[in-house]
Amino acid sequence: MSTDPIWEDTTTGADVPLTEDIAPGTANDPPAGSTEAATLTVDGQTVEASVGSTLLDACEAVETDGDVLALCSYDDEEQIGPRSECRTCMVETEEHGVVPSCSFPVEDDMTVSTDTESASEARDVNLDLILSNHNLLCTTCGANGRCDLQDVAIENDVEEPRYGVLHDRSQLEPIDDSSPFIQIDRNKCILCNRCVEACNDVQVEGVLRMEESGGETRIGFQNDADTMMDSTCVSCGHCATVCPTGALVEQGLVDATTLPVPGFTHKNSAEGIVGEDYERQRTQMTPMKREGDTRNEPRVSRPEPAATAEDDWL
Amino acid sequence: MLEAARDADASVATAAVGSTGHVGLEPLVTATLDGETAFFSECSPGRARSVTEALDGGTLPSEDAVAVVEHEPGAATLPVPDEGPLAVGERGVLGSCGWAVPGSIEDYRAGAGSLPTDLELADALSRLRESGLRGRGRGDASADAPVADEWTTASEAAGDPVVVVNANEADDRAAGDDLLLEGAPLSVLDPALTAAEALGASDVVAYLSEDADLARERVRAAADALVEARDPEASLRVVVGPDEYKAGEPTMALEAIEGNHRLEARRRPPGPSEYGLNGRPTLVHTPRTLAQVGRVLAGVDPGGVPADPGTRLFTVAGDVAAPATVELSTGATLSDALPAVEPEGSRKAACVGGVFGGVTRSLDVPASAPGLESARLGTNGAVELVGESTCMVALAGERAKFAREENCGRCGPCREGSKQLVDLLRDVYDGEFADGMLRELGRTMRETSLCGFGSDAARPVTTTIDVFETEFHAHADGRCPSGTCTKL
Ligand code: SF4
Ligand code: SF4
Ligand code: SF4
Ligand code: FES
Numbered sequence: 001m002s003t004d005p006i007w008e009d010t011t012t013g014a015d016v017p018l019t020e021d022i023a024p025g026t027a028n029d030p031p032a033g034s035t036e037a038a039t040l041t042v043d044g045q046t047v048e049a050s051v052g053s054t055l056l057d058a059c060e061a062v063e064t065d066g067d068v069l070a071l072c073s074y075d076d077e078e079q080i081g082p083r084s085e086c087r088t089c090m091v092e093t094e095e096h097g098v099v100p101s102c103s104f105p106v107e108d109d110m111t112v113s114t115d116t117e118s119a120s121e122a123r124d125v126n127l128d129l130i131l132s133n134h135n136l137l138c139t140t141c142g143a144n145g146r147c148d149l150q151d152v153a154i155e156n157d158v159e160e161p162r163y164g165v166l167h168d169r170s171q172l173e174p175i176d177d178s179s180p181f182i183q184i185d186r187n188k189c190i191l192c193n194r195c196v197e198a199c200n201d202v203q204v205e206g207v208l209r210m211e212e213s214g215g216e217t218r219i220g221f222q223n224d225a226d227t228m229m230d231s232t233c234v235s236c237g238h239c240a241t242v243c244p245t246g247a248l249v250e251q252g253l254v255d256a257t258t259l260p261v262p263g264f265t266h267k268n269s270a271e272g273i274v275g276e277d278y279e280r281q282r283t284q285m286t287p288m289k290r291e292g293d294t295r296n297e298p299r300v301s302r303p304e305p306a307a308t309a310e311d312d313w314l
Numbered sequence: 315m316l317e318a319a320r321d322a323d324a325s326v327a328t329a330a331v332g333s334t335g336h337v338g339l340e341p342l343v344t345a346t347l348d349g350e351t352a353f354f355s356e357c358s359p360g361r362a363r364s365v366t367e368a369l370d371g372g373t374l375p376s377e378d379a380v381a382v383v384e385h386e387p388g389a390a391t392l393p394v395p396d397e398g399p400l401a402v403g404e405r406g407v408l409g410s411c412g413w414a415v416p417g418s419i420e421d422y423r424a425g426a427g428s429l430p431t432d433l434e435l436a437d438a439l440s441r442l443r444e445s446g447l448r449g450r451g452r453g454d455a456s457a458d459a460p461v462a463d464e465w466t467t468a469s470e471a472a473g474d475p476v477v478v479v480n481a482n483e484a485d486d487r488a489a490g491d492d493l494l495l496e497g498a499p500l501s502v503l504d505p506a507l508t509a510a511e512a513l514g515a516s517d518v519v520a521y522l523s524e525d526a527d528l529a530r531e532r533v534r535a536a537a538d539a540l541v542e543a544r545d546p547e548a549s550l551r552v553v554v555g556p557d558e559y560k561a562g563e564p565t566m567a568l569e570a571i572e573g574n575h576r577l578e579a580r581r582r583p584p585g586p587s588e589y590g591l592n593g594r595p596t597l598v599h600t601p602r603t604l605a606q607v608g609r610v611l612a613g614v615d616p617g618g619v620p621a622d623p624g625t626r627l628f629t630v631a632g633d634v635a636a637p638a639t640v641e642l643s644t645g646a647t648l649s650d651a652l653p654a655v656e657p658e659g660s661r662k663a664a665c666v667g668g669v670f671g672g673v674t675r676s677l678d679v680p681a682s683a684p685g686l687e688s689a690r691l692g693t694n695g696a697v698e699l700v701g702e703s704t705c706m707v708a709l710a711g712e713r714a715k716f717a718r719e720e721n722c723g724r725c726g727p728c729r730e731g732s733k734q735l736v737d738l739l740r741d742v743y744d745g746e747f748a749d750g751m752l753r754e755l756g757r758t759m760r761e762t763s764l765c766g767f768g769s770d771a772a773r774p775v776t777t778t779i780d781v782f783e784t785e786f787h788a789h790a791d792g793r794c795p796s797g798t799c800t801k802l
Pocket of ligand 2 (some may be wrong): 188189190191192193194195196221239242243244245247248
C-alpha cells in the first residue's frame with residue numbers, strides 16, 4: 001500500500017450526488033432511434049435495420065457514396081448521445097428532406113442518399129462552422145493523432161476551412177491547468193456534450209455542465225467553480241476518455257503526441273493559463289468535492305400557488 | 315379610466331375589457347345603450363366620466379365619438395363600424411376582444427364559439443381533420459402543419475398526455491397571442507381543456523412570459539372560473555418562463571416548464587406530441603391555434619382558403635404611429651391589414667414574420683401559410699413596415715446579431731452560423747460582399763439547424779439580399795443609399 005496521500009480515504013459522507021440534483025444544463029431529449037425494425041434503401045442498397053436504429057446505423061452498415069462525417073456522435077451506446085449538435089452527418093431522404101442521420105430514426109421504406117448536393121453541402125459547411133470556432137494548432141495539441149475532428153477534417157479533404165479558424169490569441173480562453181489529472185482547453189471544444197453525459201449519466205458525479213448560451217456556450221462546473229481544481233471532480237477521467245478533441249486531455253498525455261516545434265507547446269498555444277497556483281493536489285478528491293454540491297436551481301417557476309406576480313417567479 | 319367612469323357614481327354598468335387590438339385608439343371607451351354603441355378613442359378620464367353621466371341620464375353621447383354603431387341589443391361580439399381601423403379585416407376569433415369581460419363564463423358562452431363539453435376524441439379529430447386547420451405562430455408545435463396530425467400522434471403515443479398553451483412570445487411584433495389572452499382568455503383555455511378531455515389528459519399548462527402581467531392575471535382568473543364551471547377536478551396551471559425570444563420555441567418552452575436551469579432546444583424527432591413535458595405526449599399549441607380549434611370544434615365554418623382554413627392574426631408594426639393587430643381571412647392579402655395603421659413616412663419594404671421574418675417590397679401576398687411561405691415570409695403574424703429612412707443592410711445585420719446573441723447555443727449551424735453571418739455582413743462594410751457564401755450559409759442554417767430559431771435566423775439576411783441586392787453592392791462600394799450607415 002502506497003503512503004502517497006492520494007490513497008487516503010478522506011470521505012466523510014455520501015459524495016455521489018443524487019441524480020435529481022444533477023444539473024447538466026442540457027435539454028431533456030427524447031430517446032433516439034426507431035421504435036420498430038425497418039427495411040430501407042441507402043444509396044440504392046437495401047439495409048435491414050433493427051429496433052433502435054438511426055439512419056447513421058443504417059449508413060454504417062453499407063458502403064455509402066458520400067462520407068457521413070458524424071463528428072459529434074459517439075459510437076458507444078453507454079448513455080452518451082446522440083447529441084446531434086454538429087450537423088456533419090446530414091443525409092438526404094426522399095421523405096423528410098435533409099436530416100441529421102445520427103439521431104433520425106429509421107423508417108420502413110425510406111430512401112436515403114448520402115451524396116446529394118444539399119447533403120454534402122450541409123456537411124461541408126457545418127464542419128467548417130465547427131472549425132471556425134476551433135484553435136486548429138494540431139501540432140501542439142494533446143490530442144494530435146487521436147482526434148476525431150482531425151480525422152473527419154482529413155476525411156473530408158478540408159484544406160482551408162471557409163470561415164477560417166480561431167487563432168486570434170486574445171480571443172482564446174485560458175487553458176485550465178489546475179487539475180493534476182485533466183487539462184481543459186476550451187478552445188478545442190466542439191460542444192459535443194459527451195463529457196457532460198459521461199460525468200453525469202455514466203459516472204453520476206454531477207461535476208460538468210453546459211453553461212451560457214449563444215457564442216458564450218461552454219462546458220463549466222455545476223458548483224459554479226471557475227477551475228477544474230475547484231470543481232467537485234473525482235478525477236475518474238471518463239470525460240477525457242470520451243472527448244473527441246484535445247479539449248479534455250489527461251495531464252500525462254498533454255504532450256505525448258505533440259510535435260517538438262521549438263518554442264511551441266500546448267500551454268503557450270493560448271493566451272493564458274489558469275490554475276498554475278495549485279502546486280500539488282493532496283487527495284484524489286478536489287477540495288470542493290468535500291464541501292460543495294451540485295446545483296439545480298430552476299430558472300423558471302413552479303406551478304403558482306397564488307395569483308401574485310412575485311410568487312410566480314421563484 | 316374605469317375608476318373615472320365608476321366615479322361618476324351613476325347606475326351604469328362598467329367593465330374593464332381587453333384591447334381591440336388597435337393600440338392607436340387606446341384608451342378606448344365604448345358606451346352602449348339599447349343596441350347602439352359609441353366608440354371614444356384616446357379617451358380622457360374626464361371624458362369617460364361625462365360619457366357615463368350621459369348614459370346615466372338615458373342618452374348615448376355621440377359627440378366626438380369616432381364611430382357610432384347600431385347592433386342587436388345584447389350583442390355577444392364587438393359591433394364593428396363600417397369604416398376606420400376597427401372595420402379592417404374580420405372579427406371571428408377576436409370577436410369578444412374589447413367587448414366581453416375577459417374571465418366571464420357567461421359572456422364567453424354567449425359568444426358564437428362556445429364549445430360542447432362532451433366532445434369525444436374521435437369526433438374532435440374528425441372535425442379537425444375535415445377542417446384541415448393548421449397551427450399558428452412560431453411557438454406552436456404544429457405551426458403551419460395540420461393540427462389533426464398532432465392530435466392523432468398524441469392520442470396514439472404511450473403515456474399520460476398533457477396540453478401546453480404556449481403563450482411565451484417575447485417578440486412584441488407578434489401581439490396576437492397576448493391580445494387573445496388578455497381579451498378572450500376563455501376562448502383559448504376552453505378549447506385547451508376540451509383537447510385535454512378528448513385526449514384523456516390530466517392537465518393543462520398555460521405557459522406565459524414572466525413579463526406578461528396582465529395576461530397572466532386574466533388567464534389565472536379565467537382558468538379558475540373555467541375549472542369551476544366545467545370540471546372542478548381539472549388541473550389548469552399557469553407557469554411562466556423567461557421573457558426571451560428563444561423561450562417561446564416549443565421544446566424550450568417544455569424545458570422551461572420542467573424547470574431546467576438552462577434553456578436549450580430538444581432534439582427531434584420524436585416531437586412533443588410523442589415525447590413532450592416530462593416525456594409525456596404533449597400538445598403544444600399557441601393561443602391563436604387554440605382559438606381557431608375552438609371555433610372548428612364549436613361547428614363554426616372557419617372560412618378562408620382550403621389550404622389553410624380560418625383566419626390569421628397579423629400585428630402591423632414598425633414605422634407606424636401605433637401598432638394594430640387585425641384578423642384576416644386566409645383568403646385576404648397582407649395589404650388588407652394596412653388601413654388599420656397610420657404609416658410614418660413612405661414605406662420601402664416590410665419584414666413579415668417577426669425578428670426573423672422575410673423581407674419583401676410588396677404586401678400583395680396571401681395571408682395564408684402556403685402563400686406566405688412561397689413568398690419566403692414568416693408566418694408568425696407580424697408585419698413590420700420599414701420606412702425609407704431604414705438601411706436594409708443594417709436591418710439585416712441587426713437581425714443577424716440578435717441571432718448570434720440570443721441562440722441557445724446547442725447546435726453548430728445556428729450558434730456558429732449566426733456568428734459567421736454577422737462577420738460576413740461586416741465584411742460588406744469593408745468592401746467585400748460575398749453573396750454566394752452568405753446564401754450558402756443561410757441555406758445551411760435553414761436546412762440543418764436543430765430548431766426553428768436557427769432555421770429562421772438567416773431569413774432576414776437572405777431575403778434582404780434577394781430584394782435589395784443593390785444596397786449591398788453600394789455598401790461594399792462605401793456608400794449607404796439611405797444615408798444611415800455613417801461608418802462607411
Ligand atoms: S474526471 Fe471529473 S469531470 Fe471528468 S467525468 Fe470524472 S468526475 Fe466528471
Ligand atoms: S470538452 Fe470534449 S467532450 Fe466535452 S463538449 Fe467539449 S469536445 Fe465534447
Ligand atoms: S437552432 Fe439555435 S436555438 Fe435552436 S437548437 Fe440550434 S442553437 Fe439552439
Ligand atoms: S453527428 Fe449528427 S449532428 Fe453531430
